[in-house]
Amino acid sequence: TQLLEQSPQFLSIQEGENLTVYCNSSSVFSSLQWYRQEPGEGPVLLVTVVTGGEVKKLKRLTFQFGDARKDSSLHITAAQPGDTGLYLCANTGNQFYFGTGTSLTVIP
Amino acid sequence: NAGVTQTPKFQVLKTGQSMTLQCAQDMNHEYMSWYRQDPGMGLRLIHYSVGAGITDQGEVPNGYNVSRSTTEDFPLRLLSAAPSQTSVYFCASSTDSYTQYFGPGTRLTVL
Numbered sequence: 001t002q003l004l005e006q007s008p009q010f011l012s013i014q015e016g017e018n019l020t021v022y023c024n025s026s027s028v029f030s031s032l033q034w035y036r037q038e039p040g041e042g043p044v045l046l047v048t049v050v051t052g053g054e055v056k057k058l059k060r061l062t063f064q065f066g067d068a069r070k071d072s073s074l075h076i077t078a079a080q081p082g083d084t085g086l087y088l089c090a091n092t093g094n095q096f097y098f099g100t101g102t103s104l105t106v107i108p
Numbered sequence: 109n110a111g112v113t114q115t116p117k118f119q120v121l122k123t124g125q126s127m128t129l130q131c132a133q134d135m136n137h138e139y140m141s142w143y144r145q146d147p148g149m150g151l152r153l154i155h156y157s158v159g160a161g162i163t164d165q166g167e168v169p170n171g172y173n174v175s176r177s178t179t180e181d182f183p184l185r186l187l188s189a190a191p192s193q194t195s196v197y198f199c200a201s202s203t204d205s206y207t208q209y210f211g212p213g214t215r216l217t218v219l
Contacts, residue, residue, distance in 0.1 A: 092206055096141070098143075098150040
């Protein structure tokens with residue numbers, strides 16, 4: 001079983017602030033995905049990163065994959081209330097392992 | 109396309125009862141899976157299937173059965189419900205093991 005730790009567990013910020021959340025693994029990721037889950041809904045895929053050192057941008061979201069492929073970060077610039085949700089990282093494969101998640105609240 | 113649908117949305121069971129959570133997808137995806145989500149524990153894989161007639165266990169399979177007789181449907185059966193199975197259950201499907209599409213979830217309470 002692969003252990004994925006996410007930090008922080010909870011984050012509450014004001015609209016317009018920047019933030020970074022982290023995902024760390026006990027072993028090397030085959031590839032890593034980030035999901036966002038809104039209350040009462042299923043997770044929705046944001047991005048897949050495959051190569052160590054890879055950086056992907058999705059509007060105000062920047063995803064970075066560590067060189068050793070054991071960690072990843074998600075940076076949000078100028079957070080908006082619509083960014084509120086649970087952010088999950090996951091290792092891909094026939095058996096997905098999900099992290100425990102970071103619950104983000106953006107206060108207007 | 110309806111995507112991934114799950115029924116029921118809410119369910120309350122008594123300890124020892126059995127039930128089936130339904131999952132269907134209309135995207136012709138080969139890969140389907142069931143997860144449970146508990147506070148502070150993320151999503152944990154229960155069972156998965158890589159095609160009709162093929163199923164395998166995930167991280168937490170005990171107390172659950174699955175079958176995959178068609179590409180579209182992947183029901184999850186609770187054999188004898190226990191309070192520890194109180195959770196939110198998600199079904200997901202994908203064309204491969206990468207891009208998963210999740211259903212809206214079933215919220216199960218076992219008393």
